[in-house]
Amino acid sequence: MNKISTKLAAYFTIAVFIMEGLLMLYLHDNIIDSRIQEEFQSILSRGNSHRDVLEDRYSNNTLHHIALMESKTETEVVITDKNHHVIISSKQLTNGMHELINDKPNSLPREGRVIEANWKDVNYLATVTSYKNDSNEGYVYMFKSASPLRNLISKLNGHFLLAGIMSIMILAGIHFLLSKMLTRPLIKMKKATEELSKGNFEVRLPKLGKDELGDLSTSIQKLANDLETIQNDRTEFLATISHELRTPLTYVQGYTNVALRDDLLEAERKEYLTIIQEESKTIVTLIENLFELAKMDENNFSIHMETIYSTTFFLKIINKITPAFKSQGIHLVLSSKDEFSFHADPIRLEQMIMNLLDNSLKYSKPDSTTTVIVEQGESGKMILTINDEGIGIPPNELSQVFNRLYRVEKSRSREFGGSGLGLSIVKELVEAHGGHISIESELGKGTSIKIIL
Template structure:
C-alpha cells in the first residue's frame, strides 16, 4: 500500500504530467484533424480540376457524360453546369443543398483556378469544390464536386478513437511509471522515518545500508546515523553526568551527616566538637560550591549566562587575582609569578575573566608541590590577547587531555578528596571562554607540568 508521501508525490506528478499530455495531445489532435480535412478537400478539388482539364480539351456531350459516368462509381459526385448555371451533366440527383450551393457560387468565380465552396464538414451534409471551365479564354461552365461530410467525419472519428486509446494507454503507463518511481523514492524515506521513530523511542544503536548510496538520500542516511551515534554518546554522557553528580552530592552529605552525628555526642570534648564542626563547615562549603557551579552551567546551557565584554588591560585583572591568592600560595610554599606587558588589552568581561583565572590557578595549585612555581603570562599575537597559566605539577597523561574540559571529569579516577575539586571548574572555564568568542587549549605531559593557553579578542572595537 502506498504511504502518504507516495500518494502526495504521485498525485503531484500525475496531475502535472496529465496536464502536459492533454496540452500536447490537444495540439497534435487539432493539427492532425486539420491536416486530414485539408487532405480530403485538396483531393476533392484536385479531382474537380482534373475533370475541368478534360472538359477544357473537349467540351462536348460525350465528354460530359463520360465525366459524370466516372463519378457514379466513386464516393464523390460531380455536377457540370454551363456558364448560365444550367446543369449539363451530373452523377447524382441535385438535392436542395446542392442546388443552393450551385446558385450561391455560380458566376462568382471568374478566376481560372478551382476553390472550395463548402468546408463545414461538421454541420453541412456535403463538402464541395468549384472548378471553372475556360476554353480559349471564354468561360464555358463549372465543375462542381461534392463529397458527403460523412467521409470526413469517419476519418475524424477514427482519428479520435485512436487518440482515446493512445491517451488511455499513456495515462495507464504514466500511473505505472509514477508508482514505480514514487516507491523507489519514498521507500528509502519511509525507512529513514521508521529509523528516526526508533531513535525517538531511545534506540540509538542503528545501522543504515543507505549510507552506501552516492546521492542525497545517502547523505541523509549518513547524517541520521551520525546523529544516532551522537545521541548514543550524549546518552552515555548524561548517565555518567548523573552518576557523577550523585557521587559528588553524596560524598559531602555523607560527611556532614556522619560528623554531625559525632558532634552531637554529649561525651565529646569541646576541642573535638570544634574539629568536627569545622569539617562540617568545609563540606558544606564544598557542597555550596558544587551547586553554584551546576547552576552556572545550567545558565550557560540556557543562554542565560551574561557576558558584558569591554576593553580591559589584562595586566590589571591578572594582578588583582594574584594578589587575592598570594596568601594561599605562600601557605603551600608555591611561588606565583606574573609576566605581563602593560600594553596587552583584551575585549573581556572583567568579572568573568577573573573567574577563569581563579579557576585555573586553583586547579594548578592543587596539583603543585611545595617549592614549585606557577607562572601567569600574557602577550599579544596577531591582534589577539593570549594568556598562559603554567604549573610544574605532575602533568596530565596524553590520553586524558581530550576529556579534561568535560563536565565532572577528573584525571584522578579514584576521586580522592586529596585532589579536591568537583570536575566542573574547567567545564565552566571553557564555556566562559567560548562566550567571549575565544578558545582555550592545554599542553601537558607526565612529569613536566601543565600549561593552559587562552586566546581572546584583543584591541579596540572587538565587541
C-alpha cells in the first residue's frame, strides 16, 4: 500500500537533502578555501619578514639566525643567491624542494608568490620572495608541510558525513512520527467508513487534536451517530405505523365478520358497515398523511409562495369549516383587524389551519369558543394564533405533541379518532416556509398555538 506518510517523508527527505547538500557544499568549500588562504598568507608573510631582515643587515650571522629560527617551527626556510644556489636551509632539502627552487620564477612581485598550492598531492606548500640590497641579491623560499592541512580537511569531511548521517536518522524519526500521527488515524477512519457502509454504525474513533484530521474524525463519528439515530428512528417509526394500521384493520376485520352473519337485522348490519366505513376512512387518512410526510422527508415537495391578503383568505377558510364547529356546538371567532398582505403557499397554509382547527374541534367541549387571531408582524410577517377552551395538554407531554404519531392518552384516542400526525405535518409545513411554531396549553383550560410566517 502506498502510505501517505511514506510519500510525505520522501518529499521531505528530498527537500532536506537538496537544501542540506547545497548548504554543505557551500560551507565545505568556503571553510577549506579560507583555511588554505590563511595558510599561504602566514608563510608568505614569514618569508617577507625574513627578506626584510636580509635586506637590512645581510651577514652570515643573520643567515644562520634565520635558519635556526625556522628549524624550531613547522615551516622551513631556504635562502638562495640570485642564481638559485642554496646558501642555507633550515632542513635537509628534498627532491621536490630542489625542483621548486630550480624552477626559476621570472617576474616576482615584492610581496612574493605562492609556487606550490597543490595541497592534495604534494608534501609541501611553498612560497618565494626575492631580496636585494647594495651587495647581495637572492631568494627566500618558505615551505610548509601540507599534511596538517590535509588532516584538517579530512576531519572536516568526517564531520560533514556525520551531520549527513544524523539528518538521515532524524528523517527516519520524522517518518515514524508522521506515520503515527497521520497514517494510523486515517486507516482507522477508513475502516470506520467501511463499517458504516456495511451498516454497522457502532464505530468508535479515537479523539484526535483540533486539526483537520481531528475534524474529519469528529465528522465521521457524528455521521455514524446520526446514521444510528436515523436507523433507530426508522425502526421505531415502522413499528408504530404497523401498530397504528393494525388497530383499525382489526376493527374492520371484526365488524366484517359480524356483518356477514345471516341472523342479523338490517339495522344492525348497517351500523356495523358504518363503523367499517369510518375505520377505512381513518386508514386512508393515515396513509395519506404518512405519504405527505414521506414527501417532505425526501425534500421533493415544493412551496409555491404567493401574495395572500389576510382577511379575505382567512374569512374563506373560516366559512368553510364553521358548519363542522356549529354541529359540535362550538363557537368559532375570527379576529383580523386591518387587511394586510404576506407571502405564503395558500394551499399549505390552509392545510396547517385545517389541521389546527381540526384539533380544536376534536379536543373541545360543546359551548366553548375557539378564536383565530391574525396579526401583521414586522417586516412582512404574519402572526396566526389559535386559542381554544378545550381539554388542554399535560405540561410534561407538551414538548412531544409535534412528534410523529404522538398522541396524548393513547387509550382515549379512539374516542377522537386521531392518528397523531396532524401537528407533525403542521410543523414540517411551517419549517418549509422558514417560519416558527410554538404551543402553550393548560390542562382543562385550553390550548394556544402560535405560528409566525
